[in-house]
Amino acid sequence: MLSASSAPIIEATLPVVGDHLEAISGVFYQSMIGENPELLNLFSRSAQATGEQRSALAGAVAAYAGRLLHGEPESHLVERIAQRHCALGIRPAQYTMVGRYLLGAVKQVLGDAVTPPVAAAWDEVYWLFAAQLIGREARLYAEAGVDGSDPWRRYTVANKILEAQDTVSFVLTPADGRPVPAFAPGQYVTVAADLPGDGTQLRQYSLSQASTGGTLRITVRRVPGGAVSGYLHDTVAVGDTLRISQPFGDLTLRPGDDPLLLISAGVGITPMASILEHVARTQPAREVTAVHADRSPDRHPLRVDMSATGARLRSFRSLVWYQQALPAAEPDTYAGRVDLDRVPVHPDADVYLCGPVPFMQGVRAGLHLRGIPDDRIHYEVFGSEQWRRPVPVAV
Template sequence: MLSQHAINIIKSTVPVLEIHGTTITKRFYEMLFTSHPELLNIFNHANQKQGKQQTALANAVYAAALHIDRLEAILPVVKQISHKHRSLGVKPEHYPIVGQHLLAAIQEVLGDAATPEILQAWAEAYGIIADAFIGVEADMYHQTETQKGGWSDFKRFRIARKVKESDVITSFYLMPEDGAPLPTFEPGQYISIKLEIPGDTYTHIRQYSLSDAPGKPYYRISVKREDPMADRPEGKVSMFLHQGTKEGDAVLLSAPAGDFTLDQQDSRPVVLISGGVGLTPMVSMLQTLTATNPERQVTFIHAAQNGQHHAFKGSIEELAIQHPALNVYWCYDKPTASDRAENTFHREGYMTLDWLQSVVPTSAASFYFCGPVPFMKTINNALREWGIPEEDRRFEFFGPAGSL
């Protein structure tokens, strides 16, 4: 337990962290990877280059300081991050290394303002928070390894099939090399895939949502090819998966993880809203709902640039024919002439609150949404304006957690 004196000291640093948090975390990662380059085998290099990881960590440190007197308030965040840590292979021995370099970064960035008293208080607080992570993750590792078909860390799989779903999305059907049965998962969860890309010193790990229902003899992920754009380089892992792998190749997978999951005990109508490749966890949820609870009212809404970028369109429309309780709607912001001629979409442009209210039968529903951050901000703001309670607005970030 932290003393009240230590709590007061840490809370006094909140305004400083609000201003200098990202500078501290940027310096932290520089120091960490200089001293321990082997950790580059765990971290997402692209998120480092784009500053996403530094911002996510700064937000986490800020939240810890803000709620240091009631750490139970950040327990949901601890569990969410712990899912990612477990899927990446983060272990207890990594925490002292992180703590050492985080305190060193605080001291370097803040200079004389980081007094010995402040550093000591933060060292004590970090120890308590690290212990919380280690305890939660130990339970997750145990549950993952001891479940039916489970395993620890990474396991060899084969790419059984590659299926092109759209001009930019390809599905990978992954089966265990040893032929063992697969553990089940919750619709909405993800796996981590570890790859060695020729010419690169370090391995790459990426997390992809499972895009099929549980209970199959394979895991399916559906990956968008991240082509280079003016504001970002190409996605190294997605490009390699699309262009550098073939059926029969081996990859390493961690067991399913994640807390963005379908509440299957809820009998209320459910609304699944996605943008771009954010539809992958929604497809898993949809297939599960139609298979296990076909009477439950489901509204499935997806936004894509156009029909060429739209994955799973045909299979979802087929589900809608088979299940009267399912209604589907497509939004295209850049429809092609063919899309218009064939009348294959329901709205041109972006989703608005008025339009959502016109197609969603009731606000007394559970809403799940996923996609690019600007898209999710728009949906979250619309649902909040509609009066949808926070607990009924559930969403998933692809990559480090951000803020809506």
């Protein structure tokens, strides 16, 4: 917890930091990446180009500060970020550099308002956050059997399957002959794509089948202009090898046998396919409803897999909405595409969401109206998009 001397300073300055978060984030990334261009390999260049990436870290630190002030549990925020960091191979030594540039950006943007006591208070917040992350990441690495500086394994592409008009699955086997790691349904891996003439880029992809012990499967939708998805679709072939991280991620199936509601849009169906297959194997009597929104039937990935898997359950419903029934001018976010009034929602349902952020925000709001509390709604956000504004403008 914050020291008695720092708490009132953070309370007084958090609204100002929140109001200047975009500028602080811009200075932070410009200075850090400018002086350490090798870090470009850790971040999505498309997300940096659109400005999405810049807000992620500063926003997380500000959100953490707000939770410290209000005594709210921060384990969820720490867990999600720690899982993502492990999938990227982040190491403790990098926190020192990041902290230096982040606090330097705060001073540069806010100027004389950052007195020595203010700087010391925000330094304390950052290192409280960093210490929790470092500790959790060390445990995750140990559980995954990752040690040393290289978290990657090479996998051979055993099969490449066209799942939909713009979506391909890659079935992967370890090139070293060692066993495939066990993983929880809903987790993801990072692909370290060595792009010809353009260095290495890292992307996370959900594992789209349950843990089988023999293979991993990722399902990749082509992103217009996407460097990594384009490379995987156009260049990587059966017999090629890819560098893959251990599985990580916290959108995992919680213990229990309450009715399950899986809601996805687009390629967000991938963790749902893994969860559904796991339930079909281990809890075939469990009640499951799968809801999906997509652009059209020919762009709906894993549709056949989901239907076949659901048929193995005693109680399974599938509901689908397609964009083609909506005005062509509507933005391609799937927001509001699912009519929750037509979805059977059990009051004790455990809900899992994956898809574009506006879609999940709309569905979450609708679930609240149906009486589902936050602690029963689990979601996954890929990329650097924020689930909601990370810091209040007043405390």
